[in-house]
Amino acid sequence: METPGMRNYSPLVPRRAGALGALLSLSCILSYAPSYLGGLPVLAQTTAPSGNPNDQLTQPSNPPQTAVPAGPQPSMPLQPSVPYKVEPQINGSGSAINPQNPASGNDGLPSGARVESELNYGQGTSEETVKQELNTSPLSPFFRKQETQIIEGQATDFRNKYLVGEAIELQLPKPDQMIPLGGRLPPIRLEASYTQPVGLKDVLQYAIGNNLDIRIQQEQVNTERWRLGAQMGRFLPDTIMDYQSQYIQGSQLLGGTIPIAFATPNVLTHAGFRYYGFRGGSVMFGTLAQLHNYKASKQQLKANVNDTLMEVARQYYNMIRNQALLQIQTRAVEVSKAQVLLNQQLQRAGTGTKFQVLQAETQLARDEQNLLTQQVELRRTAIRLAVSLNLNSSVNLLSLEPEVRKTRLFDPNLDINRIIALTILNRPELRQFEELRLAARRQVQVAAAPLYPRFSFFGTITGSGQTLSQKYSFVPGSFRDVPVTGTAPQGNVIDVTQGNGNNPNGNINSFVNPALNGTLTQAGEVFTPPSFVSRQIRPSYAIGWLLDWNYEGMGVPTAATVGAQKAQARQALLRSNQTLINVLQEVRDAYLTSQTAERQIEVATKGVLSSAEELRLARVRLANGVGTNIDVINAQRDFTQALVTKADAIVVFNIAQAQLLRNMGLISVDNLTSGRLVTQ
Numbered sequence: 001m002e003t004p005g006m007r008n009y010s011p012l013v014p015r016r017a018g019a020l021g022a023l024l025s026l027s028c029i030l031s032y033a034p035s036y037l038g039g040l041p042v043l044a045q046t047t048a049p050s051g052n053p054n055d056q057l058t059q060p061s062n063p064p065q066t067a068v069p070a071g072p073q074p075s076m077p078l079q080p081s082v083p084y085k086v087e088p089q090i091n092g093s094g095s096a097i098n099p100q101n102p103a104s105g106n107d108g109l110p111s112g113a114r115v116e117s118e119l120n121y122g123q124g125t126s127e128e129t130v131k132q133e134l135n136t137s138p139l140s141p142f143f144r145k146q147e148t149q150i151i152e153g154q155a156t157d158f159r160n161k162y163l164v165g166e167a168i169e170l171q172l173p174k175p176d177q178m179i180p181l182g183g184r185l186p187p188i189r190l191e192a193s194y195t196q197p198v199g200l201k202d203v204l205q206y207a208i209g210n211n212l213d214i215r216i217q218q219e220q221v222n223t224e225r226w227r228l229g230a231q232m233g234r235f236l237p238d239t240i241m242d243y244q245s246q247y248i249q250g251s252q253l254l255g256g257t258i259p260i261a262f263a264t265p266n267v268l269t270h271a272g273f274r275y276y277g278f279r280g281g282s283v284m285f286g287t288l289a290q291l292h293n294y295k296a297s298k299q300q301l302k303a304n305v306n307d308t309l310m311e312v313a314r315q316y317y318n319m320i321r322n323q324a325l326l327q328i329q330t331r332a333v334e335v336s337k338a339q340v341l342l343n344q345q346l347q348r349a350g351t352g353t354k355f356q357v358l359q360a361e362t363q364l365a366r367d368e369q370n371l372l373t374q375q376v377e378l379r380r381t382a383i384r385l386a387v388s389l390n391l392n393s394s395v396n397l398l399s400l401e402p403e404v405r406k407t408r409l410f411d412p413n414l415d416i417n418r419i420i421a422l423t424i425l426n427r428p429e430l431r432q433f434e435e436l437r438l439a440a441r442r443q444v445q446v447a448a449a450p451l452y453p454r455f456s457f458f459g460t461i462t463g464s465g466q467t468l469s470q471k472y473s474f475v476p477g478s479f480r481d482v483p484v485t486g487t488a489p490q491g492n493v494i495d496v497t498q499g500n501g502n503n504p505n506g507n508i509n510s511f512v513n514p515a516l517n518g519t520l521t522q523a524g525e526v527f528t529p530p531s532f533v534s535r536q537i538r539p540s541y542a543i544g545w546l547l548d549w550n551y552e553g554m555g556v557p558t559a560a561t562v563g564a565q566k567a568q569a570r571q572a573l574l575r576s577n578q579t580l581i582n583v584l585q586e587v588r589d590a591y592l593t594s595q596t597a598e599r600q601i602e603v604a605t606k607g608v609l610s611s612a613e614e615l616r617l618a619r620v621r622l623a624n625g626v627g628t629n630i631d632v633i634n635a636q637r638d639f640t641q642a643l644v645t646k647a648d649a650i651v652v653f654n655i656a657q658a659q660l661l662r663n664m665g666l667i668s669v670d671n672l673t674s675g676r677l678v679t680q
Helices: 015-037 115-121 127-135 142-161 198-212 212-235 282-349 356-388 415-424 427-445 552-623 631-663 669-673
Strands: 167-169 193-198 238-254 258-278 395-399 403-405 454-465 473-477 478-483 524-526 531-534 538-548
Touching: 127 415, 142 258, 167 631, 198 212, 198 282, 198 669, 212 282, 282 356, 282 403, 282 427, 282 631, 282 669, 356 631, 403 631, 415 552, 415 631, 427 524, 427 552, 552 631, 631 669
Parallel strands: 193 395
Antiparallel strands: 167 403, 238 258, 258 454, 454 538, 473 531, 478 524
């Protein structure tokens, strides 16, 4: 019983035999049909009463055969099948549709063999059988030949671009081959302002002069240089200069007996030097420690330059890789479009199904998604490279390289022992930590300096007065009592204080002044004439030496500081040994990675060759009716992945070579771009 939703499939054509087998079986059956059907007409196609007509299996229509009476008939030799003709289809406008007009793509699979020899690969069929199978293809001979030429042309194009030795031709896709990311974002450039093609040497030289990590470390080197100059300046004598100005008012006893009064300004100043002949070695060993720190900063600058060159080279190679992958994805989209068109033509010719068309469209959608992702990834790689170069990220950087080529930087005869020896001689990190270890040892001696005595020379000039400038003050004349030498006069002192004017002698009494003890002293007065007196400071001089030997806290804090510095010195030694071990590990890892990557290029190249031939044969077989659509899809996936693997292998090898060069401490712009192999 058959329901309306059921589909009728003709029992004359078994689908598992393939389209070509179906046609051959149909031709054979139709040749003997008159003798068995007894005049019954043979229908060329069974029509399903319902369902989607695109999902039905169709068969080529044949003209009805002439009825033959039933009964035994004489045996007849097998006649060759009649060539299949595709009836033109009429569209809505009434014009004929030409399904045999595939758009020529730019992809395919390389193979030097002829199409006829590949159709029966491994079957050992004769040349007549091959021609018969070609003639029984659902496509007409003209368009079948045209389709084969397209496939072979794409195969040749792929062979030139992707299978030439250990390189892949690098060509930027055209804008019409790309998928717009947005209405305002042009292909490839996207949100960038403009595109700037660059080469490896250009970006490396620009990075050395503009990379921020390098410039920051350069300022650190300048800092250590100034610190070294400051430490060396401690060998010079100290200068002593001071100035004190004050106003003094009051009185004091001069010499403890003579009272003096004053109310005057006073200036006190000193100028001199002090030179330490010995300070426990703090100056000498401190200078040596700072010298090692300065050398360590210079080695760190070299290490930063090496790291920057390595990072820029890695990002540049990744940009080349993404350009190659973008080109590969573009070709994959073109192949998928051609495959969709071919399946549509086979469906119209009656040997394909809607399911095969949907499979091809699904593969096309997947390839278009990969193309969009790869387009954005290329732009992101350019942004990361611009950031490393300290360049405006609005510029879209693209590579000038014509191809993705394996770049060898080392002599292949250079063994691992020689590589390790070169690493120990040239790796800047090893020198850096060695200098830091020596600096830590010198700091131990600097910490012990306070335990030793100090000896110094000094000399000063002291000035004291009212002013620094040449100023004068007027001093009026004055009398000053002074004793007179000679014999003192004899007699009593007459006190006339009791007398009066009326009787000067009436009250005259002999009175001896108790203060003079009855004696007289000769005295006189000295007149000091008026004069101008200078108020400028008066100098005084001093010179000598000083020896002191002091212990703060009885030397306990200093001894503890010495112990701490010794521990830091041992720590610096262990860090230096650890750096050496890590460097040797990095060198060996990079060496093995380089050797493995080189071998992977050879393996990936073989994979590309086999997958390319696989895709070419799958497309040719499908076009000639002896293959399936799923074979083409799988072959296309294999080939795209093989191309990606080969591009990755080449880029990984180039990065591994540069990484080994960096791990040895020999990376430079010249070694990366000159093309000369590093031998020593």
